[in-house]
Each structure stands twice: as C-alpha cells, then as structure tokens.
Amino acid sequence: xxxxxxxxxxxxxxxxxxxxxxxxxxxxxxxxxxxxxxxxxxxxxxxxxxxxxxxxxxxxxxxxxxxxxxxxxxxxxxxxxxxxxxxxxxxxxxxxxxxxxxxxxxxxxxxxxxxxxxxxxxxxxxxxxxxxxxxxxxxxxxxxxxxxxxxxxxxxxxxxxxxxxxxxxxxxxxxxxxxxxxxxxxxxxxxxxxxxxxxxxxxxxxxxxxxxxxxxxxxxxxxxxxxxxxxxxxxxxxxx
Amino acid sequence: xxxxxxxxxxxxxxxxxxxxxxxxxxxxxxxxxxxxxxxxxxxxxxxxxxxxxxxxxxxxxxxxxxxxxxxxxxxxxxxxxxxxxxxxxxxxxxxxxxxxxxxxxxxxxxxxxxxxxxxxxxxxxxxxxxxxxxxxxxxxxxxxxxxxxxxxxxxxxxxxxxxxxxxxxxxxxxxxxxxxxxxxxxxxxxxxxxxxxxxxxxxxxxxxxxxxxxxxxxxxxxxxxxxx
Numbered sequence: 220x221x222x223x224x225x226x227x228x229x230x231x232x233x234x235x236x237x238x239x240x241x242x243x244x245x246x247x248x249x250x251x252x253x254x255x256x257x258x259x260x261x262x263x264x265x266x267x268x269x270x271x272x273x274x275x276x277x278x279x280x281x282x283x284x285x286x287x288x289x290x291x292x293x294x295x296x297x298x299x300x301x302x303x304x305x306x307x308x309x310x311x312x313x314x315x316x317x318x319x320x321x322x323x324x325x326x327x328x329x330x331x332x333x334x335x336x337x338x339x340x341x342x343x344x345x346x347x348x349x350x351x352x353x354x355x356x357x358x359x360x361x362x363x364x365x366x367x368x369x370x371x372x373x374x375x376x377x378x379x380x381x382x383x384x385x386x387x388x389x390x391x392x393x394x395x396x397x398x399x400x401x402x403x404x405x406x407x408x409x410x411x412x413x414x415x416x417x418x419x420x421x422x423x424x425x426x427x428x429x430x431x432x433x434x435x436x437x438x439x440x441x442x443x444x445x446x447x448x449x450x451x452x453x454x455x456x457x458x459x
Numbered sequence: 460x461x462x463x464x465x466x467x468x469x470x471x472x473x474x475x476x477x478x479x480x481x482x483x484x485x486x487x488x489x490x491x492x493x494x495x496x497x498x499x500x501x502x503x504x505x506x507x508x509x510x511x512x513x514x515x516x517x518x519x520x521x522x523x524x525x526x527x528x529x530x531x532x533x534x535x536x537x538x539x540x541x542x543x544x545x546x547x548x549x550x551x552x553x554x555x556x557x558x559x560x561x562x563x564x565x566x567x568x569x570x571x572x573x574x575x576x577x578x579x580x581x582x583x584x585x586x587x588x589x590x591x592x593x594x595x596x597x598x599x600x601x602x603x604x605x606x607x608x609x610x611x612x613x614x615x616x617x618x619x620x621x622x623x624x625x626x627x628x629x630x631x632x633x634x635x636x637x638x639x640x641x642x643x644x645x646x647x648x649x650x651x652x653x654x655x656x657x658x659x660x661x662x663x664x665x666x667x668x669x670x671x672x673x674x675x676x677x678x679x680x681x682x683x684x685x686x687x
Contacts, residue, residue: 289664290661292660293623294629294637295640298643380537385539393539396543400546412543415543416540418540423532
C-alpha cells in the first residue's frame with residue numbers, strides 16, 4: 220500500500236481523532252503551548268524592542284540576539300531546560316519555544332519605532348510631549364504594522380517548532396509523527412504522512428489567518444508603503 | 460583533607476565533564492564529522508540550485524514573484540513535517556536528512572541572492588550595456604560580483620541554520636550531533652553529554668560562519684577599501 224493511501228485511511232479513522240492522545244487532543248496541546256510561548260515572547264521582546272527603538276540604541280543587540288538564536292538547535296533547548304530549575308513538563312517546553320519567538324518580535328518592534336517619521340517625532344516634541352508620551356502616542360501607533368508582522372512571523376515559527384516538543388514527550392501534533400516513526404517505516408508510513416500533513420496544514424493555516432489579521436490592524440494609508448520595509452525586516456531575521 | 464574535599468566535590472551529573480569527552484572521543488568525533496559533512500554537502504547543493512534560480516528570477520522579472528511566493532510557502536512548512544513527507548519515500552537514511560536541509564538552505568539562499576541582484580545599480584547595468592556587454596558577460600563580470608554581498612549573506616544564514624536543523628534528523632536516527640544530545644537526554648538525562656553536543660553544534664556553526672565571512676572578505680576586496 221502506498222503511503223498516501225495509508226495516510227488517507229489513517230485520517231479517516233474517527234478513533235484516531237477522538238481517542239485520548241488522538242488528533243483533537245494533540246491539536247489542543249499544540250495550540251495551548253504555542254499560544255503560551257508567543258505570549259511569553261511578546262511580554263519579553265516588545266517592551267525591550269520598543270524601548271531600544273525609542274532610545275535609538277541597541278541595534279547591535281537586536282542583530283546579535285537574532286544570530287545567536289539561529290545557531291542554537293531547538294533540540295538542545297528542549298533537552299536542557301527540563302534539567303534546570305524549570306523542571307520537566309509544560310513550562311520548560313513553553314520557555315524553549317518562546318526563545319525562538321523573541322528575535323522576530325524584537326527586531327520588528329525595534330524597526331517599527333525606528334522607522335517612525337522623524338518629522339512626526341519632531342512635531343510631537345515641539346508640542347511638548349515627554350519621551351514617554353512620544354513613545355505611547357506617536358511611535359507606538361506608527362509601529363503597529365511592524366508589531367503585527369513580527370507577531371505573525373513569530374507565531375508561525377513557534378507553531379512549526381512546537382512539533383519538535385514531541386522529542387521530549389512535550390505533546391502536540393508532532394507526537395503523531397514520532398509515534399509513526401516508532402512503529403517502523405513500512406507500517407507507520409501512513410501515520411507519519413498524516414501527522415506531517417496535520418502539522419504543515421496547521422502552520423499554513425496560522426500563517427493565512429495572521430496575514431489577514433495583519434492586514435486588518437494596518438491602517439489603510441500605511442498598507443502599500445509598509446509592505447516592502449516589513450518584508451525586509453522579517454527577512455533579516457528569518458532562517459530559523 | 461583537600462583530597463577528600465575535591466573527591467566529594469565531584470557531583471554525579473555535572474554540566475560538563477572532560478572525563479566524558481575523553482571516554483567518548485570516538486563517538487563525538489564521528490558525530491562532528493557527520494554533522495559537518497551533511498552541512499557542507501547541503502549548502503553546496505543548495506547553492507548550486509539556488510543561484511541559477513535567482514538569476515532566472517532576475518532576468519525574467521515576471522518569474523520573481525512566483526519564485527519568492529513559492530519559497531515563502533515552503534518556508535512555512537515545519538521541518539518535522541518535511542521529514543514526515545520525505546521519509547516514507549526515501550527511507551531512514553542520510554538522503555532524507557540531506558533533502559530536508561537542502562530545501563531550507565535553498566530557500567534562504569534564493570531569497571538573499573535575489574535581494575543581492577536587485578541591489579545592482581541600474582546605471583551600472585546600463586553602462587555595461589552601452590559598452591556592448593552581452594547578457595552572459597554582464598552577468599559574470601558585472602552583476603554577479605556586485606550581488607556577491609547578498610549571496611554571501613544568504614550562504615552564511617543558510618549554513619548557520621542548517622547546522623541547527625540537522626539535529627532534527629534524530630527523528631530518523633541521523634541527526635549528527637543531535638544524536639549525542641538526544642542520547643544524553645535518554646541516558647538518565649546525562650547533562651555533560653547534552654551540553655557537549657550543544658556546545659559543539661554552536662561552535663561548528665560559528666566556525667563555518669567565520670570561514671564564510673573570511674571568504675567573503677577575500678572575494679570582495681573593494682568593499683573593504685571603501686569602508687577603510
């Protein structure tokens with residue numbers, strides 16, 4: 220039986236969806252840990268990125284963080300963190316995933332504030348805005364499209380990386396693939412392929428939904444102008 | 460007394476142990492070699508495919524959009540899913556790991572090479588055209604050298620991310636240094652082994668990155684003169 224047929228048969232078995240540890244369970248785990256990781260990443264990266272952009276310092280730090288995280292294997296973080304004070308279980312997996320969410324969030328927050336029109340900044344200063352008011356009422360609104368682009372890149376990356384949590388039995392849809400490899404390549408090929416389709420489908424779906432969200436939160440006049448710059452900022456950190 | 464102290468200060472599961480490295484040097488060296496050779500082959504194959512693709516996208520502007528969109532879609536696919544797609548057909552061997560990492564490296568190199576080509580100033584291109592340069596001569600004498608910084612950036616990013624990505628190969632038992640990390644995790648969470656694998660991975664990425672950066676400096680002497 221060829222792998223595609225086997226995958227279709229596997230996906231058409233309702234018990235594979237509803238069993239404990241079936242697709243629905245794994246999907247829930249996958250989404251829960253991804254959401255937690257992205258939220259943690261935002262909490263850490265956005266304040267730092269916005270502040271660095273506001274003061275105009277730390278551009279080198281942003282690049283350094285992106286480069287260093289690119290070189291660290293996900294597998295290493297997933298296996299090291301449970302042995303630290305975080306302990307085994309969900310927290311260490313979430314922290315490991317959040318580490319990979321930080322670079323795109325940080326870089327886009329930084330770029331978003333830096334690219335704010337200097338004239339708008341001068342005008343706000345002339346109106347007597349303090350540094351804090353300038354950040355909150357001028358730079359932050361102008362950076363929203365960049366924050367959205369960074370959020371999208373980070374979220375897609377985390378959803379993709381969360382599949383690797385299965386290496387340390389962290390749950391998620393990757394678990395289905397791992398279990399398939401655990402059988403053996405001939406008997407498990409249907410399940411392996413089905414798991415791959417689920418993981419890839421989820422990643423593409425998240426990408427599409429967030430692309431829509433990104434478009435909605437970007438004010439109309441900024442849409443056309445921003446697209447090129449945002450791509451460049453996202454590309455600069457892509458690769459992990 | 461001091462002998463006793465040092466003896467007792469040796470904990471059961473340290474983060475790093477020379478003893479482990481000495482006892483397992485063969486395994487570690489084999490893993491490093493496998494990891495480095497997989498990375499080198501992957502980046503080489505990816506570059507050989509990616510550069511012609513980038514040139515095609517540069518010459519035929521209407522193809523640039525689809526090529527970039529396609530690489531974007533591929534980049535969204537998680538690495539584990541790609542292993543799941545390829546392994547049922549190619550089996551569990553080095554070929555599967557190689558195909559997966561080549562695909563990701565390819566995407567990174569194509570995107571950066573296209574960006575590099577697009578940075579060639581139009582005046583320079585027109586001047587070359589005015590001097591009677593044909594399409595191929597212009598490519599090799601003018602555009603490729605000027606696009607080299609972009610191409611090299613792509614190669615460096617691709618190399619560093621490939622080193623990290625090869626570790627995912629443990630899913631089919633061919634992860635290079637990932638194999639060491641994962642075995643350490645399974646052997647009663649032996650920290651020294653996990654840390655050795657991790658450090659060697661990061662070190663390998665750093666060394667390859669520096670090598671490429673050095674090669675880039677040698678290949679683009681005009682940039683250095685301009686900066687200095």
